Amino acid sequence: MVEVLIVPLIKIIIILAFIIAVVILYIWFERRVWGFIQTRLGPNRVGPFGLLQLIADTVKLLIKEDIIPYRADRFVFNIAPIIVIVPVIVVFGLIPFGEGIKIFGIDFKFYLANTNVALIFVVAFSSLAVFGIILGGWASNSKYPLLGSLRSASQMISYEVALGLSIVPILFFSKSLSLVDIVNSQKEMGVWFVFLQPIAFFVFFIAGVAETNRTPFDLPEAESELVGGFHTEYSGIKFAFFFLAEYVHIFLVSALVTILFFGGWLRPFPSIKFLSFLDLIPGPLWFLLKLCFFLFLFTWIRGTFPRYRYDQLLELSWKGLIPLSLANLIVTSFIVLLVR
Amino acid sequence: MKVLDKLKKILLIDLIIGLAVTFKYLLKPKVTVEYPEEKIEPQPRFRGMIRLFKDENGRDLCVACMQCVKACPDFLISIEGERGPDKKLYPKTFTWNMSRCMFCGLCVEACPTNAIRFTKDYELATYDKKKLFIQKEDLYADSNILEKLAEF
Amino acid sequence: MVQVREIVVNMGPQHPSTHGVFRIKLWLDGEVVVKSEPIIGYLHRGVEKLAEHRTYAQFTPITDRLDYLAAISNELGWVEAVEKLMGIEVPQRAEYIRVILTELTRIASHLVWLGTHALDIGVMTLVLYCFREREHILDIFEMVTGGRLTCHAFRIGGLPQDVPEGFVDKVKEFVEVFPKYLSDYHKLLTNNRIWLKRTKNVGIITAKDAIDLGLSGPSIRGSGVKWDVRKSNPYSVYSKFDFIVPTGEVGDVYDRYMVRMEEMRQSCRIIEQAIKSLPSGEICAKVPKVIKPPAGEVYHSIEAPKGELGYYIVSDGSTIPYRVRIRPPSFVNLQGISKMIEGQLVADVVAVIGSLDIVLGEIDR
Numbered sequence: 001m002v003e004v005l006i007v008p009l010i011k012i013i014i015i016l017a018f019i020i021a022v023v024i025l026y027i028w029f030e031r032r033v034w035g036f037i038q039t040r041l042g043p044n045r046v047g048p049f050g051l052l053q054l055i056a057d058t059v060k061l062l063i064k065e066d067i068i069p070y071r072a073d074r075f076v077f078n079i080a081p082i083i084v085i086v087p088v089i090v091v092f093g094l095i096p097f098g099e100g101i102k103i104f105g106i107d108f109k110f111y112l113a114n115t116n117v118a119l120i121f122v123v124a125f126s127s128l129a130v131f132g133i134i135l136g137g138w139a140s141n142s143k144y145p146l147l148g149s150l151r152s153a154s155q156m157i158s159y160e161v162a163l164g165l166s167i168v169p170i171l172f173f174s175k176s177l178s179l180v181d182i183v184n185s186q187k188e189m190g191v192w193f194v195f196l197q198p199i200a201f202f203v204f205f206i207a208g209v210a211e212t213n214r215t216p217f218d219l220p221e222a223e224s225e226l227v228g229g230f231h232t233e234y235s236g237i238k239f240a241f242f243f244l245a246e247y248v249h250i251f252l253v254s255a256l257v258t259i260l261f262f263g264g265w266l267r268p269f270p271s272i273k274f275l276s277f278l279d280l281i282p283g284p285l286w287f288l289l290k291l292c293f294f295l296f297l298f299t300w301i302r303g304t305f306p307r308y309r310y311d312q313l314l315e316l317s318w319k320g321l322i323p324l325s326l327a328n329l330i331v332t333s334f335i336v337l338l339v340r
Numbered sequence: 341m342k343v344l345d346k347l348k349k350i351l352l353i354d355l356i357i358g359l360a361v362t363f364k365y366l367l368k369p370k371v372t373v374e375y376p377e378e379k380i381e382p383q384p385r386f387r388g389m390i391r392l393f394k395d396e397n398g399r400d401l402c403v404a405c406m407q408c409v410k411a412c413p414d415f416l417i418s419i420e421g422e423r424g425p426d427k428k429l430y431p432k433t434f435t436w437n438m439s440r441c442m443f444c445g446l447c448v449e450a451c452p453t454n455a456i457r458f459t460k461d462y463e464l465a466t467y468d469k470k471k472l473f474i475q476k477e478d479l480y481a482d483s484n485i486l487e488k489l490a491e492f
Numbered sequence: 493m494v495q496v497r498e499i500v501v502n503m504g505p506q507h508p509s510t511h512g513v514f515r516i517k518l519w520l521d522g523e524v525v526v527k528s529e530p531i532i533g534y535l536h537r538g539v540e541k542l543a544e545h546r547t548y549a550q551f552t553p554i555t556d557r558l559d560y561l562a563a564i565s566n567e568l569g570w571v572e573a574v575e576k577l578m579g580i581e582v583p584q585r586a587e588y589i590r591v592i593l594t595e596l597t598r599i600a601s602h603l604v605w606l607g608t609h610a611l612d613i614g615v616m617t618l619v620l621y622c623f624r625e626r627e628h629i630l631d632i633f634e635m636v637t638g639g640r641l642t643c644h645a646f647r648i649g650g651l652p653q654d655v656p657e658g659f660v661d662k663v664k665e666f667v668e669v670f671p672k673y674l675s676d677y678h679k680l681l682t683n684n685r686i687w688l689k690r691t692k693n694v695g696i697i698t699a700k701d702a703i704d705l706g707l708s709g710p711s712i713r714g715s716g717v718k719w720d721v722r723k724s725n726p727y728s729v730y731s732k733f734d735f736i737v738p739t740g741e742v743g744d745v746y747d748r749y750m751v752r753m754e755e756m757r758q759s760c761r762i763i764e765q766a767i768k769s770l771p772s773g774e775i776c777a778k779v780p781k782v783i784k785p786p787a788g789e790v791y792h793s794i795e796a797p798k799g800e801l802g803y804y805i806v807s808d809g810s811t812i813p814y815r816v817r818i819r820p821p822s823f824v825n826l827q828g829i830s831k832m833i834e835g836q837l838v839a840d841v842v843a844v845i846g847s848l849d850i851v852l853g854e855i856d857r
């Protein structure tokens with residue numbers, strides 16, 4: 001009884017709190033890092049080191065007037081931000097942060113659920129967010145959000161294909177779609193998958209950046225057809241939802257990269273006995289450290305590069321990343337066949 | 341050379357060099373001056389607010405010669421002159437319209453007695469436009485016009 | 493029945509990527525621009541009319557505010573035009589210091605161009621770097637004149653007062669440090685594959701079209717035409733300095749970008765040569781207190797950072813000019829925009845406007 005009801009409830013609350021905490025800290029971290037890259041200090045007045053800046057921004061967005069455009073479809077207009085943010089949060093139930101500890105005799109695992117189709121479920125369910133973007137742009141009853149949302153949707157769909165194709169070679173080594181099993185198979189093989197599949201990592205990372213509409217792939221929301229793309233007409237808390245959804249998605253992509261390619265909660269070089277003193281640092285902390293590195297990489301890239309034009313973006317996916325991941329798949333399957 | 345170029349293209353060398361430049365600036369000291377706790381001191385010739393000056397005996401240096409009135413491109417200074425007890429001219433009223441002044445310095449250059457000079461005050465914002473017509477008493481070097489402008 | 497219609501998109505006066513209050517109407521067929529119509533006038537301040545009611549010396553601070561990002565070069569054109577009308581000869585020291593300040597202004601204006609152009613295309617960090625360099629230049633201006641942005645540095649006949657003591661050292665320090673920053677910008681942008689994709693073969697204008705439309709400055713030099721007023725009709729002491737005029741080949745956004753980057757380096761060279769051979773002497777010619785040029789007219793043009801800036805003064809013998817006509821370089825360069833964005837995608841319009849380097853203060857006067 002306790003195990004079936006109370007423990008999952010506690011885990012849900014912990015996961016939600018963790019997501020919100022990470023997003024708040026990540027936005028603060030991003031704004032400070034941008035400031036530092038631009039030889040200026042980021043926000044540092046609100047709260048110690050500017051940590052409460054996001055709370056101030058959220059309160060400001062909450063008390064703004066909620067504007068709905070003339071003759072917009074009210075129901076769809078209000079629902080679109082929810083459709084964008086809910087799938088991304090739901091998927092976090094499957095992401096494992098560590099192995100598990102025993103408290104009071106109850107096996108408390110660091111993930112909510114472990115199905116054997118976890119990987120496909122994660123990728124498929126998080127792509128439902130595209131619906132929210134299309135509906136948001138359409139319901140605004142305005143030319144420019146509609147065109148911006150169509151562009152954004154086609155960009156996300158093209159990069160979904162590349163994303164999905166690039167993780168297939170992983171399955172040759174892990175023989176299971178469950179995320180926990182993927183990490184465990186990295187432990188058995190003694191090496192992180194990034195060293196076995198660098199091209200797959202590269203394609204997955206770039207497709208992940210494009211999925212989340214970040215620079216260098218953020219034309220739909222940057223200057224296209226004036227101002228904002230699909231979220232032009234949104235104000236107040238709905239705009240905050242779109243904004244937060246993007247950051248939660250970034251968190252999700254970084255977590256996936258860590259689990260699939262960088263060993264999740266394993267320490268570096270898990271097969272070398274000499275470095276077993278690194279086991280003193282618990283698994284979840286390794287996970288967090290790697291996660292932080294990838295979040296920093298997202299921010300660093302955004303601060304440095306220009307953005308692609310829309311047709312060049314699609315060209316990169318269909319003519320560049322997808323053939324590359326297909327070739328990687330074929331070569332890997334040949335090599336695995338020869339070795340076994 | 342072609343092989344090297346191809347290799348550079350595949351390994352994303354150009355993108356990595358760009359990332360290295362931004363990383364270098366991440367670690368360098370920052371140039372922000374946190375106003376209002378820290379302020380930058382203007383240079384000696386800075387063109388701040390205009391003030392009238394008196395000589396050692398406390399007499400106005402201004403002799404109401406109207407040169408600054410004629411020199412100003414926007415006709416912002418107006419002076420009423422009057423003969424004092426020692427038969428010398430001095431300004432009875434001196435009004436300066438700061439709301440349209442562009443701080444060009446033609447009045448300062450035109451003055452033959454160095455009565456009107458620039459100072460280093462640049463925090464001149466105010467909530468009431470009527471306060472920007474500054475009279476003679478507030479233009480002297482020891483007046484408290486800055487507090488009067490800044491009060492709500 | 494499926495009808496294919498063009499949509500009209502208005503990039504209005506308030507837009508984050510147009511530099512100032514510039515409005516352009518685009519007729520789009522899908523994503524491709526079929527026709528465009530720029531609409532200006534949102535910043536008209538009546539500067540030429542103001543000139544008819546100010547004396548020659550009183551108009552000098554107003555010329556500062558035409559192209560407010562490169563204030564000192566506007567002044568140079570005006571005072572040189574009046575000196576040409578009156579036949580005044582400016583002493584050598586004043587000429588050299590004028591050249592140093594004008595070339596510093598050229599670098600400052602190109603820095604603003606670089607930062608905002610890169611920002612439009614997506615690079616967030618370059619703006620801050622360029623404005624940090626600009627701070628050094630503005631500090632030098634503050635040291636000499638007292639003002640940072642609109643400096644009022646020149647008077648008819650020379651300069652108002654001599655440069656202060658630390659000027660030569662500060663300029664030398666700037667000239668030594670600046671090329672390193674320039675190489676940083678090159679590392680960030682010049683070979684970056686995303687930058688190349690966004691700017692190569694975008695916004696092309698051929699040399700023949702450019703000459704027909706009357707473009708000037710880096711906009712025409714990017715198409716391969718070697719036209720620089722400093723070399724073709726030398727004014728001030730430019731004939732004494734050794735510098736090259738960079739030109740492009742194709743006339744796309746990338747070529748205009750490379751031309752301006754190279755121009756910044758050449759300006760550094762000019763400043764170096766001028767500071768080394770700075771003569772001593774007087775700072776202002778003997779000019780009467782009340783400036784009354786003889787009746788007549790004069791046209792004088794200089795190479796401003798944006799192109800050829802011309803002043804046409806008609807004088808009727810009194811202290812106030814009869815008519816002043818300003819030929820702004822951005823106004824004429826803007827004629828080229830319709831040709832440059834025909835057949836391009838909407839996202840390229842922003843890149844092209846950035847590469848033309850327009851300033852609305854100049855266009856609308």
